[in-house]
Amino acid sequence: MTRTPFIAGNWKMNLDHLQAIATVQKLAWTLKDARHDHADVEVAVFPPFTDLRSVQTLISADKLPIAFGAQDLSQYDSGAYTGDVSGAFLAALDAKYVIVGHSERRTMHGETDEVVAAKTAAAVKHGLVPVVCVGETGEQREQRGAGVVPVEQLQVVLGAVSPAEIVVAYEPVWAIGSGQAATAEQAQEDCAALRRGIAAAWGDQAAADTRVLYGGSVKSGNIAGFLREPDIDGALVGGASLDVQEFAAIARFQQHVGL
Numbered sequence: 001m002t003r004t005p006f007i008a009g010n011w012k013m014n015l016d017h018l019q020a021i022a023t024v025q026k027l028a029w030t031l032k033d034a035r036h037d038h039a040d041v042e043v044a045v046f047p048p049f050t051d052l053r054s055v056q057t058l059i060s061a062d063k064l065p066i067a068f069g070a071q072d073l074s075q076y077d078s079g080a081y082t083g084d085v086s087g088a089f090l091a092a093l094d095a096k097y098v099i100v101g102h103s104e105r106r107t108m109h110g111e112t113d114e115v116v117a118a119k120t121a122a123a124v125k126h127g128l129v130p131v132v133c134v135g136e137t138g139e140q141r142e143q144r145g146a147g148v149v150p151v152e153q154l155q156v157v158l159g160a161v162s163p164a165e166i167v168v169a170y171e172p173v174w175a176i177g178s179g180q181a182a183t184a185e186q187a188q189e190d191c192a193a194l195r196r197g198i199a200a201a202w203g204d205q206a207a208a209d210t211r212v213l214y215g216g217s218v219k220s221g222n223i224a225g226f227l228r229e230p231d232i233d234g235a236l237v238g239g240a241s242l243d244v245q246e247f248a249a250i251a252r253f254q255q256h257v258g259l
């Protein structure tokens, strides 16, 4: 199976539902104008929860070639979990994806590897494709070696969940929102280590099929370098995904790579 390149926009806590409608409409037009061939690259947006119903309605009514997902989900199906959102509710909205274990949730909401594993299992159970985020700090990378901490984080998830379609996103903490992206070589080193981790836990086929993304200060100016690497299958884009022209330019990375 070939891995379809995946360009995902994590909006984080930006854009309300009205802004979401305008943004997705504009994105669809921009991609269409540029003759974006959606068979070659999959584009997805991850808006805040309150936007999802509006985004779903727009995408399905106009049959837009854009996928969408949520930024988090509960590990539980339903019950007394104030403020949380079940994977069942996301599936009912036709969300295809859900981000789990973003470093902002790990640090600001105390999500452990075990919680991330439980959320990944919940996503799979409800038919969502989890985008499992892992990443190390600069210090951890220096002290323990490239890929060691992210592979450990991923191992907890893979050990707790039966093989299923997942996407893995390598997001080094120092590169997120800093304007200082990892180099393509650094990102390749870690993404290759993650793929070996998938092979060790789930077998060679799963490793060959699973898309591994890089995230952290991705822009139209550096995307091509990442996608040239053999183990990087796309990008999880934060800040630059809020600018439609810039995000569309990232989605058209093939033009920069000359593929």
Ligand SMILES: O=C(CO)COP(=O)(O)O
Pocket: 010, 102, 171, 175, 176, 177, 178, 179, 215, 216, 217, 218, 236, 237, 238, 239, 240
């Ligand atoms: O955290 C990220 C995506 O999930 C990356 O954010 P930036 O692209 O803003 O660095």
